[in-house]
Amino acid sequence: MLDIQLLRTQPEQVATGLARRGAAIDLAPFEALEAERKQVQTLTQELQQKRNTLSKQIGMLKGRESKGEDVAASLADVMGEVAGLGDALKANEDKLAVLLAQLDAFVAQIPNLPHESVPDGRDETGNAEIARWGTPPVFDFAVKDHVELGEGLGGLDFETGVKIAGSRFTLMKGDIARLHRALAQFMLDTHTREHGYTEVYAPYLVNPDSMFGTGQLPKFEEDLFRVERSDGSRLYLIPTAEVPVTNIVRGEILETERLPLRFVCHTPCFRSEAGSYGKDTRGMIRQHQFDKVELVQIVPPEASWEALEQLTGHAETILQKLNLPYRKMALCAGDMGFSAAKTYDLEVWLPAQNTYREISSCSNFEAFQARRMQARCRDKGGKPRPVHTLNGSGLAIGRTLVAVLENYQRADGSVGVPEVLRGYMGGVEALGVR
Protein backbone atom coordinates (compact mmCIF):
# COMPACT_ATOMS: atom_id res chain seq x y z
CA MET A 1 0.00 0.00 0.00
CA LEU A 2 1.29 3.40 -0.88
CA ASP A 3 1.53 6.05 1.79
CA ILE A 4 -1.74 7.94 1.57
CA GLN A 5 0.18 11.09 2.49
CA LEU A 6 2.16 10.69 -0.71
CA LEU A 7 -1.07 10.55 -2.69
CA ARG A 8 -2.30 13.68 -0.96
CA THR A 9 0.84 15.73 -1.24
CA GLN A 10 2.67 14.42 -4.35
CA PRO A 11 0.01 13.07 -6.71
CA GLU A 12 2.16 13.85 -9.78
CA GLN A 13 4.97 11.72 -8.41
CA VAL A 14 2.58 8.80 -7.94
CA ALA A 15 1.14 9.21 -11.41
CA THR A 16 4.61 9.34 -12.96
CA GLY A 17 5.73 6.20 -11.17
CA LEU A 18 2.61 4.30 -12.14
CA ALA A 19 2.91 5.44 -15.73
CA ARG A 20 6.31 3.73 -15.86
CA ARG A 21 4.51 0.53 -14.96
CA GLY A 22 2.03 1.15 -17.73
CA ALA A 23 -0.69 1.72 -15.16
CA ALA A 24 -2.56 4.94 -15.67
CA ILE A 25 -4.29 6.35 -12.65
CA ASP A 26 -7.11 8.80 -12.42
CA LEU A 27 -6.65 10.73 -9.21
CA ALA A 28 -9.76 12.87 -9.59
CA PRO A 29 -12.04 10.43 -7.70
CA PHE A 30 -9.45 10.15 -4.96
CA GLU A 31 -9.22 13.88 -4.55
CA ALA A 32 -12.98 14.19 -4.47
CA LEU A 33 -13.20 11.47 -1.81
CA GLU A 34 -10.45 13.13 0.18
CA ALA A 35 -12.16 16.51 0.12
CA GLU A 36 -15.38 14.97 1.31
CA ARG A 37 -13.63 12.88 3.93
CA LYS A 38 -11.98 15.93 5.39
CA GLN A 39 -15.22 17.80 5.65
CA VAL A 40 -17.21 14.89 7.08
CA GLN A 41 -14.45 13.94 9.51
CA THR A 42 -14.18 17.45 10.90
CA LEU A 43 -17.92 17.71 11.32
CA THR A 44 -18.16 14.27 12.91
CA GLN A 45 -15.44 15.06 15.38
CA GLU A 46 -17.03 18.34 16.32
CA LEU A 47 -20.31 16.56 17.00
CA GLN A 48 -18.52 13.90 19.02
CA GLN A 49 -16.77 16.54 21.05
CA LYS A 50 -20.05 18.26 21.81
CA ARG A 51 -21.70 15.02 22.84
CA ASN A 52 -18.77 14.03 25.05
CA THR A 53 -18.74 17.39 26.79
CA LEU A 54 -22.46 17.34 27.45
CA SER A 55 -22.41 13.74 28.62
CA LYS A 56 -19.71 14.55 31.10
CA GLN A 57 -21.82 17.42 32.38
CA ILE A 58 -24.68 15.00 32.90
CA GLY A 59 -22.37 12.74 34.81
CA MET A 60 -21.25 15.56 37.08
CA LEU A 61 -24.81 16.75 37.65
CA LYS A 62 -25.91 13.25 38.54
CA GLY A 63 -23.07 13.09 41.00
CA ARG A 64 -24.25 16.26 42.70
CA GLU A 65 -27.81 15.04 42.64
CA SER A 66 -26.84 11.92 44.54
CA LYS A 67 -25.37 14.12 47.23
CA GLY A 68 -28.75 15.75 47.71
CA GLU A 69 -28.39 18.87 45.59
CA ASP A 70 -31.30 19.96 43.47
CA VAL A 71 -30.00 20.02 39.91
CA ALA A 72 -33.16 18.95 38.10
CA ALA A 73 -33.39 22.16 36.09
CA SER A 74 -29.84 22.16 34.72
CA LEU A 75 -30.08 18.44 34.09
CA ALA A 76 -33.16 18.96 31.95
CA ASP A 77 -31.34 21.72 30.03
CA VAL A 78 -28.36 19.59 29.19
CA MET A 79 -30.45 16.55 28.33
CA GLY A 80 -32.46 18.70 25.98
CA GLU A 81 -29.36 20.01 24.28
CA VAL A 82 -27.85 16.59 23.72
CA ALA A 83 -31.08 15.03 22.52
CA GLY A 84 -30.88 16.56 19.06
CA LEU A 85 -27.32 15.39 18.46
CA GLY A 86 -27.87 11.66 18.16
CA ASP A 87 -29.22 11.33 14.66
CA ALA A 88 -26.87 13.83 13.05
CA LEU A 89 -23.90 12.22 14.73
CA LYS A 90 -24.89 8.73 13.66
CA ALA A 91 -25.44 9.85 10.09
CA ASN A 92 -22.02 11.50 9.93
CA GLU A 93 -20.23 8.58 11.55
CA ASP A 94 -21.76 6.18 9.05
CA LYS A 95 -20.92 8.47 6.17
CA LEU A 96 -17.34 8.79 7.37
CA ALA A 97 -16.96 5.02 7.71
CA VAL A 98 -18.09 4.57 4.11
CA LEU A 99 -15.69 7.24 2.88
CA LEU A 100 -12.75 5.77 4.75
CA ALA A 101 -13.54 2.31 3.39
CA GLN A 102 -13.68 3.71 -0.14
CA LEU A 103 -10.37 5.51 0.31
CA ASP A 104 -8.77 2.35 1.69
CA ALA A 105 -10.06 0.29 -1.20
CA PHE A 106 -8.76 2.83 -3.66
CA VAL A 107 -5.29 2.96 -2.18
CA ALA A 108 -5.12 -0.82 -1.67
CA GLN A 109 -5.42 -1.54 -5.38
CA ILE A 110 -2.61 0.80 -6.43
CA PRO A 111 0.66 -1.06 -7.12
CA ASN A 112 4.00 -0.03 -5.69
CA LEU A 113 6.08 2.64 -7.40
CA PRO A 114 9.22 1.43 -9.19
CA HIS A 115 12.56 2.46 -7.74
CA GLU A 116 14.55 4.98 -9.78
CA SER A 117 17.09 2.29 -10.72
CA VAL A 118 14.41 0.13 -12.37
CA PRO A 119 14.73 0.17 -16.16
CA ASP A 120 11.87 1.44 -18.31
CA GLY A 121 9.89 -1.04 -20.33
CA ARG A 122 6.46 -2.45 -20.91
CA ASP A 123 7.01 -6.21 -20.67
CA GLU A 124 9.72 -8.86 -20.35
CA THR A 125 11.42 -7.59 -23.49
CA GLY A 126 12.35 -4.48 -21.50
CA ASN A 127 14.22 -6.37 -18.79
CA ALA A 128 17.91 -5.62 -18.50
CA GLU A 129 20.60 -8.25 -18.23
CA ILE A 130 22.92 -7.38 -15.35
CA ALA A 131 25.32 -10.32 -15.32
CA ARG A 132 25.99 -13.84 -16.54
CA TRP A 133 27.61 -16.64 -14.63
CA GLY A 134 28.90 -19.94 -15.99
CA THR A 135 29.04 -21.30 -19.50
CA PRO A 136 26.19 -23.28 -21.02
CA PRO A 137 27.38 -26.86 -21.50
CA VAL A 138 28.06 -28.14 -25.00
CA PHE A 139 26.77 -31.62 -25.78
CA ASP A 140 28.02 -33.92 -28.52
CA PHE A 141 24.72 -35.78 -28.61
CA ALA A 142 21.08 -34.93 -29.11
CA VAL A 143 19.95 -33.08 -26.00
CA LYS A 144 16.90 -34.43 -24.17
CA ASP A 145 14.55 -32.31 -22.14
CA HIS A 146 13.75 -33.06 -18.51
CA VAL A 147 10.52 -34.83 -19.40
CA GLU A 148 12.28 -37.37 -21.55
CA LEU A 149 15.14 -37.71 -19.08
CA GLY A 150 12.87 -38.04 -16.04
CA GLU A 151 10.55 -40.54 -17.67
CA GLY A 152 13.54 -42.48 -18.94
CA LEU A 153 14.84 -42.69 -15.40
CA GLY A 154 11.42 -43.83 -14.23
CA GLY A 155 11.16 -40.98 -11.75
CA LEU A 156 8.96 -38.38 -13.38
CA ASP A 157 5.41 -39.55 -13.94
CA PHE A 158 3.16 -36.92 -15.44
CA GLU A 159 0.33 -39.30 -16.40
CA THR A 160 -0.15 -40.51 -12.87
CA GLY A 161 -0.06 -36.96 -11.59
CA VAL A 162 -2.90 -36.15 -13.95
CA LYS A 163 -4.85 -39.23 -12.85
CA ILE A 164 -4.53 -38.37 -9.16
CA ALA A 165 -5.17 -34.64 -9.34
CA GLY A 166 -5.35 -33.26 -12.87
CA SER A 167 -3.21 -31.40 -15.35
CA ARG A 168 -0.23 -29.47 -14.02
CA PHE A 169 0.39 -32.00 -11.27
CA THR A 170 3.34 -34.37 -11.26
CA LEU A 171 4.31 -37.52 -9.42
CA MET A 172 7.98 -38.06 -8.59
CA LYS A 173 9.43 -41.38 -7.53
CA GLY A 174 12.66 -43.01 -6.47
CA ASP A 175 15.94 -41.22 -7.08
CA ILE A 176 14.25 -38.22 -8.67
CA ALA A 177 12.06 -37.71 -5.61
CA ARG A 178 15.17 -38.09 -3.50
CA LEU A 179 17.08 -35.60 -5.62
CA HIS A 180 14.19 -33.19 -5.19
CA ARG A 181 14.42 -33.63 -1.43
CA ALA A 182 18.20 -33.32 -1.53
CA LEU A 183 17.91 -29.97 -3.30
CA ALA A 184 15.63 -28.62 -0.59
CA GLN A 185 17.93 -29.82 2.18
CA PHE A 186 20.99 -28.42 0.48
CA MET A 187 19.38 -25.02 0.01
CA LEU A 188 18.12 -24.83 3.59
CA ASP A 189 21.48 -25.86 5.00
CA THR A 190 23.38 -23.36 2.87
CA HIS A 191 21.15 -20.44 3.84
CA THR A 192 21.06 -21.27 7.54
CA ARG A 193 24.74 -22.16 7.93
CA GLU A 194 26.38 -19.74 5.53
CA HIS A 195 23.98 -16.84 5.11
CA GLY A 196 22.60 -16.34 8.60
CA TYR A 197 18.94 -17.23 8.01
CA THR A 198 16.68 -18.77 10.62
CA GLU A 199 14.78 -21.81 9.39
CA VAL A 200 11.02 -21.48 9.65
CA TYR A 201 8.21 -23.97 9.27
CA ALA A 202 4.99 -22.16 8.45
CA PRO A 203 1.32 -22.82 7.69
CA TYR A 204 0.47 -23.71 4.09
CA LEU A 205 -3.00 -22.26 4.48
CA VAL A 206 -3.43 -18.66 5.51
CA ASN A 207 -6.27 -16.27 6.26
CA PRO A 208 -7.35 -13.35 4.07
CA ASP A 209 -5.58 -10.79 6.26
CA SER A 210 -2.25 -12.43 5.55
CA MET A 211 -2.94 -12.49 1.82
CA PHE A 212 -3.81 -8.81 1.98
CA GLY A 213 -0.65 -8.06 3.92
CA THR A 214 1.70 -9.23 1.20
CA GLY A 215 -0.48 -7.93 -1.64
CA GLN A 216 -2.06 -11.07 -3.15
CA LEU A 217 -5.48 -9.77 -2.12
CA PRO A 218 -7.68 -8.08 -3.06
CA LYS A 219 -6.53 -7.92 -6.69
CA PHE A 220 -5.21 -11.40 -7.45
CA GLU A 221 -7.67 -13.79 -5.89
CA GLU A 222 -8.06 -15.71 -9.16
CA ASP A 223 -4.42 -16.82 -8.90
CA LEU A 224 -5.06 -18.53 -5.56
CA PHE A 225 -6.58 -21.79 -4.41
CA ARG A 226 -9.33 -21.07 -1.93
CA VAL A 227 -10.65 -23.32 0.81
CA GLU A 228 -14.16 -22.63 2.07
CA ARG A 229 -14.88 -23.70 5.61
CA SER A 230 -18.13 -24.84 7.13
CA ASP A 231 -18.27 -21.76 9.36
CA GLY A 232 -18.28 -19.48 6.30
CA SER A 233 -14.69 -18.32 6.70
CA ARG A 234 -12.07 -19.05 4.10
CA LEU A 235 -8.41 -19.92 3.89
CA TYR A 236 -6.06 -19.76 0.94
CA LEU A 237 -3.29 -22.13 -0.06
CA ILE A 238 -0.06 -20.19 -0.11
CA PRO A 239 1.31 -19.33 -3.55
CA THR A 240 4.71 -18.80 -1.91
CA ALA A 241 6.19 -18.99 1.58
CA GLU A 242 6.61 -15.22 1.32
CA VAL A 243 3.03 -14.93 2.56
CA PRO A 244 3.14 -16.77 5.91
CA VAL A 245 6.75 -15.80 6.63
CA THR A 246 6.45 -12.08 5.93
CA ASN A 247 3.24 -11.99 7.95
CA ILE A 248 5.19 -13.12 11.00
CA VAL A 249 5.70 -9.41 11.69
CA ARG A 250 2.19 -8.25 10.80
CA GLY A 251 0.86 -5.89 13.45
CA GLU A 252 4.16 -5.84 15.33
CA ILE A 253 6.34 -2.97 16.44
CA LEU A 254 9.90 -4.29 16.46
CA GLU A 255 12.94 -2.79 18.10
CA THR A 256 15.12 -1.48 15.30
CA GLU A 257 18.26 -2.82 16.93
CA ARG A 258 16.89 -6.35 16.68
CA LEU A 259 16.65 -6.11 12.90
CA PRO A 260 17.30 -7.46 10.38
CA LEU A 261 15.25 -10.62 10.63
CA ARG A 262 16.26 -13.27 8.11
CA PHE A 263 14.03 -16.26 7.56
CA VAL A 264 14.33 -19.21 5.21
CA CYS A 265 11.38 -21.50 4.66
CA HIS A 266 10.74 -24.53 2.48
CA THR A 267 7.13 -25.03 1.47
CA PRO A 268 5.01 -26.26 -1.36
CA CYS A 269 3.50 -23.42 -3.36
CA PHE A 270 0.04 -23.57 -4.91
CA ARG A 271 -0.92 -21.49 -7.90
CA SER A 272 -4.06 -21.76 -9.94
CA GLU A 273 -2.21 -20.48 -13.03
CA ALA A 274 -5.39 -18.87 -14.26
CA GLY A 275 -4.79 -17.24 -17.61
CA SER A 276 -1.75 -19.35 -18.43
CA TYR A 277 -3.55 -21.94 -20.53
CA GLY A 278 -1.31 -23.30 -23.22
CA LYS A 279 1.80 -21.86 -21.61
CA ASP A 280 4.55 -24.28 -20.55
CA THR A 281 2.16 -27.18 -20.59
CA ARG A 282 4.93 -29.72 -21.06
CA GLY A 283 6.87 -30.91 -18.04
CA MET A 284 7.46 -29.36 -14.65
CA ILE A 285 8.03 -25.75 -15.55
CA ARG A 286 4.56 -24.47 -14.63
CA GLN A 287 2.70 -26.56 -12.05
CA HIS A 288 -0.22 -26.02 -9.71
CA GLN A 289 1.99 -27.35 -6.91
CA PHE A 290 5.72 -26.93 -6.61
CA ASP A 291 8.25 -26.66 -3.83
CA LYS A 292 10.33 -23.61 -3.14
CA VAL A 293 12.86 -22.47 -0.58
CA GLU A 294 12.08 -18.87 0.18
CA LEU A 295 14.27 -16.16 1.69
CA VAL A 296 12.58 -13.35 3.60
CA GLN A 297 14.18 -10.35 5.23
CA ILE A 298 12.68 -7.71 7.51
CA VAL A 299 15.03 -4.74 7.68
CA PRO A 300 15.16 -1.11 8.82
CA PRO A 301 14.14 1.23 5.97
CA GLU A 302 17.64 2.55 5.35
CA ALA A 303 19.03 -0.96 4.91
CA SER A 304 16.76 -2.45 2.27
CA TRP A 305 18.69 -1.66 -0.91
CA GLU A 306 21.87 -3.19 0.35
CA ALA A 307 19.80 -6.13 1.60
CA LEU A 308 18.35 -6.72 -1.87
CA GLU A 309 21.83 -7.10 -3.34
CA GLN A 310 22.82 -9.46 -0.54
CA LEU A 311 19.69 -11.55 -0.74
CA THR A 312 20.02 -11.90 -4.50
CA GLY A 313 23.62 -12.97 -3.93
CA HIS A 314 22.43 -15.64 -1.49
CA ALA A 315 20.17 -17.10 -4.17
CA GLU A 316 22.99 -16.92 -6.72
CA THR A 317 25.23 -18.87 -4.37
CA ILE A 318 22.95 -21.88 -4.74
CA LEU A 319 23.18 -21.80 -8.53
CA GLN A 320 26.93 -21.40 -8.34
CA LYS A 321 27.38 -24.29 -5.94
CA LEU A 322 25.27 -26.43 -8.24
CA ASN A 323 27.38 -25.19 -11.13
CA LEU A 324 24.32 -24.17 -13.12
CA PRO A 325 24.82 -21.35 -15.65
CA TYR A 326 22.49 -18.41 -15.11
CA ARG A 327 21.98 -14.77 -15.76
CA LYS A 328 20.75 -11.98 -13.53
CA MET A 329 18.04 -9.72 -14.89
CA ALA A 330 16.67 -6.44 -13.57
CA LEU A 331 12.95 -6.47 -14.31
CA CYS A 332 11.68 -3.40 -16.07
CA ALA A 333 8.94 -1.29 -14.54
CA GLY A 334 6.21 -2.87 -16.66
CA ASP A 335 7.15 -6.46 -15.82
CA MET A 336 7.35 -6.21 -12.04
CA GLY A 337 4.87 -7.67 -9.60
CA PHE A 338 2.24 -5.59 -7.85
CA SER A 339 4.07 -5.03 -4.57
CA ALA A 340 7.68 -4.74 -5.69
CA ALA A 341 9.77 -1.58 -5.87
CA LYS A 342 12.54 -3.48 -7.63
CA THR A 343 13.01 -7.08 -8.71
CA TYR A 344 15.95 -9.15 -9.89
CA ASP A 345 15.13 -12.38 -11.67
CA LEU A 346 17.70 -15.15 -11.84
CA GLU A 347 17.33 -17.22 -14.98
CA VAL A 348 18.93 -20.63 -15.25
CA TRP A 349 20.18 -22.14 -18.48
CA LEU A 350 17.93 -24.89 -19.82
CA PRO A 351 19.73 -26.75 -22.65
CA ALA A 352 16.61 -28.34 -24.12
CA GLN A 353 14.93 -24.96 -24.47
CA ASN A 354 18.21 -23.40 -25.49
CA THR A 355 17.44 -20.44 -23.31
CA TYR A 356 17.46 -19.02 -19.78
CA ARG A 357 14.34 -19.53 -17.65
CA GLU A 358 13.32 -17.86 -14.41
CA ILE A 359 14.30 -19.83 -11.32
CA SER A 360 14.36 -17.09 -8.70
CA SER A 361 12.77 -13.71 -8.18
CA CYS A 362 14.24 -11.37 -5.56
CA SER A 363 12.42 -8.18 -4.63
CA ASN A 364 12.56 -5.21 -2.35
CA PHE A 365 9.07 -4.10 -1.41
CA GLU A 366 10.27 -1.16 0.65
CA ALA A 367 7.41 -0.17 2.98
CA PHE A 368 4.64 -1.31 0.61
CA GLN A 369 3.87 -4.60 2.38
CA ALA A 370 4.80 -3.22 5.79
CA ARG A 371 2.15 -0.52 5.51
CA ARG A 372 -0.49 -3.07 4.61
CA MET A 373 0.62 -5.27 7.48
CA GLN A 374 1.22 -2.49 10.01
CA ALA A 375 4.70 -3.89 10.56
CA ARG A 376 6.85 -1.23 12.15
CA CYS A 377 10.13 -0.71 13.91
CA ARG A 378 11.09 1.78 16.56
CA ASP A 379 14.43 3.21 17.60
CA LYS A 380 14.92 3.74 21.31
CA GLY A 381 12.55 6.53 22.24
CA GLY A 382 11.60 7.19 18.63
CA LYS A 383 8.41 7.07 16.61
CA PRO A 384 7.36 3.82 14.92
CA ARG A 385 8.00 3.70 11.18
CA PRO A 386 7.23 0.96 8.67
CA VAL A 387 9.93 -1.68 8.18
CA HIS A 388 11.08 -2.68 4.73
CA THR A 389 10.43 -6.22 3.54
CA LEU A 390 12.25 -8.31 0.96
CA ASN A 391 12.05 -11.80 -0.35
CA GLY A 392 13.49 -14.04 -2.99
CA SER A 393 13.40 -17.63 -4.09
CA GLY A 394 16.45 -19.46 -3.01
CA LEU A 395 15.46 -21.38 -5.18
CA ALA A 396 12.37 -22.84 -6.84
CA ILE A 397 13.06 -26.53 -6.32
CA GLY A 398 11.08 -28.02 -9.19
CA ARG A 399 12.77 -25.81 -11.72
CA THR A 400 16.16 -26.45 -10.13
CA LEU A 401 15.50 -30.16 -10.57
CA VAL A 402 14.71 -29.54 -14.23
CA ALA A 403 17.93 -27.56 -14.61
CA VAL A 404 20.03 -30.26 -12.95
CA LEU A 405 18.52 -33.02 -15.10
CA GLU A 406 19.07 -31.12 -18.32
CA ASN A 407 22.51 -29.65 -17.58
CA TYR A 408 23.96 -32.82 -16.06
CA GLN A 409 22.58 -35.23 -18.68
CA ARG A 410 24.78 -37.74 -20.44
CA ALA A 411 24.58 -39.43 -23.82
CA ASP A 412 23.15 -42.65 -22.36
CA GLY A 413 20.29 -40.85 -20.65
CA SER A 414 21.84 -41.02 -17.19
CA VAL A 415 22.27 -37.84 -15.18
CA GLY A 416 25.19 -36.80 -13.00
CA VAL A 417 24.54 -35.70 -9.44
CA PRO A 418 26.09 -32.31 -8.62
CA GLU A 419 28.90 -32.75 -6.15
CA VAL A 420 27.30 -30.65 -3.40
CA LEU A 421 24.23 -32.93 -3.43
CA ARG A 422 25.98 -36.27 -3.15
CA GLY A 423 26.12 -36.14 0.62
CA TYR A 424 22.34 -35.83 0.60
CA MET A 425 22.03 -38.69 -1.91
CA GLY A 426 23.89 -41.34 0.04
CA GLY A 427 26.95 -40.85 -2.11
CA VAL A 428 25.20 -41.58 -5.40
CA GLU A 429 27.17 -39.91 -8.22
CA ALA A 430 24.74 -40.41 -11.07
CA LEU A 431 21.14 -41.42 -11.70
CA GLY A 432 20.33 -44.19 -14.17
CA VAL A 433 23.70 -45.93 -14.12
CA ARG A 434 23.61 -49.66 -13.57
Place this chain on the structure above:
RNA sequence: GGAGAGGUGGCAGAGUGGUCGAAUGUACCUGACUCGAAAUCAGGCGUAGGGAAACCUACCGUGGGUUCGAAUCCCACCCUCUCCGCCA
Protein backbone atom coordinates in the same frame (compact mmCIF):
# COMPACT_ATOMS: atom_id res chain seq x y z
C1' G B 1 -16.88 -32.70 19.35
C1' G B 2 -18.41 -31.80 25.03
C1' A B 3 -17.67 -28.76 29.72
C1' G B 4 -15.46 -24.60 32.05
C1' A B 5 -12.30 -20.06 32.46
C1' G B 6 -10.51 -15.89 30.11
C1' G B 7 -9.04 -11.91 26.25
C1' U B 8 -7.41 -4.34 29.15
C1' G B 9 -1.02 -0.40 27.46
C1' G B 10 6.01 -3.81 25.92
C1' C B 11 4.89 -7.28 30.08
C1' A B 12 2.05 -8.15 34.67
C1' G B 13 -2.51 -6.57 36.51
C1' A B 14 -6.87 -3.38 38.68
C1' G B 15 -11.22 -1.50 36.83
C1' U B 16 -19.18 -4.09 36.36
C1' G B 17 -22.71 2.57 33.49
C1' G B 18 -20.52 9.01 34.46
C1' U B 19 -13.98 13.77 33.97
C1' C B 20 -11.35 6.10 32.42
C1' G B 21 -7.28 6.44 27.40
C1' A B 22 -7.68 3.72 31.79
C1' A B 23 -5.04 2.71 38.92
C1' U B 24 -0.74 0.10 40.37
C1' G B 25 3.69 -2.69 39.53
C1' U B 26 7.50 -3.66 36.05
C1' A B 27 10.35 -2.51 31.71
C1' C B 28 12.14 1.73 29.07
C1' C B 29 13.77 7.25 28.57
C1' U B 30 15.43 11.97 31.06
C1' G B 31 17.23 14.34 35.40
C1' A B 32 19.10 14.35 40.71
C1' C B 33 22.35 11.67 44.14
C1' U B 34 27.24 8.69 42.90
C1' C B 35 34.10 8.45 40.76
C1' G B 36 30.78 5.02 38.16
C1' A B 37 27.00 1.41 38.79
C1' A B 38 23.17 -0.50 41.95
C1' A B 39 19.58 1.33 45.25
C1' U B 40 16.66 5.73 46.06
C1' C B 41 14.01 10.23 44.52
C1' A B 42 11.55 13.49 40.59
C1' G B 43 9.55 13.73 35.74
C1' G B 44 8.30 11.29 31.20
C1' C B 45 6.64 7.02 28.63
C1' G B 46 0.44 3.32 23.90
C1' U B 47 -1.35 3.57 18.55
C1' A B 48 -3.69 6.25 14.78
C1' G B 49 -6.39 10.46 12.38
C1' G B 50 -7.25 15.89 12.12
C1' G B 51 -4.98 20.82 13.22
C1' A B 52 0.05 26.09 12.22
C1' A B 53 -0.73 25.46 17.33
C1' A B 54 -3.54 25.19 21.73
C1' C B 55 -5.93 21.07 21.32
C1' C B 56 -9.63 17.70 19.43
C1' U B 57 -11.25 12.65 17.84
C1' A B 58 -11.02 7.27 17.72
C1' C B 59 -9.19 2.72 19.73
C1' C B 60 -9.84 -1.88 26.32
C1' G B 61 -10.18 -9.43 21.07
C1' U B 62 -13.76 -8.36 16.44
C1' G B 63 -18.58 -6.76 14.70
C1' G B 64 -23.41 -5.19 16.03
C1' G B 65 -26.97 -3.30 19.85
C1' U B 66 -28.96 -0.56 24.41
C1' U B 67 -27.86 4.55 26.54
C1' C B 68 -27.31 11.51 26.94
C1' G B 69 -22.87 8.54 28.20
C1' A B 70 -20.04 1.65 27.48
C1' A B 71 -13.60 -1.28 29.15
C1' U B 72 -18.07 -1.99 32.21
C1' C B 73 -24.83 -4.10 30.14
C1' C B 74 -27.01 -7.29 25.77
C1' C B 75 -26.24 -10.35 21.06
C1' A B 76 -23.06 -12.78 17.52
C1' C B 77 -18.32 -14.16 16.14
C1' C B 78 -12.89 -14.95 16.70
C1' C B 79 -8.87 -16.36 19.68
C1' U B 80 -6.28 -18.38 24.14
C1' C B 81 -6.05 -21.64 28.38
C1' U B 82 -7.80 -26.07 31.48
C1' C B 83 -10.36 -30.83 31.67
C1' C B 84 -12.84 -34.88 28.83
C1' G B 85 -13.34 -37.40 24.00
C1' C B 86 -10.95 -38.33 19.29
C1' C B 87 -6.42 -38.23 16.70
C1' A B 88 -0.66 -38.20 13.39
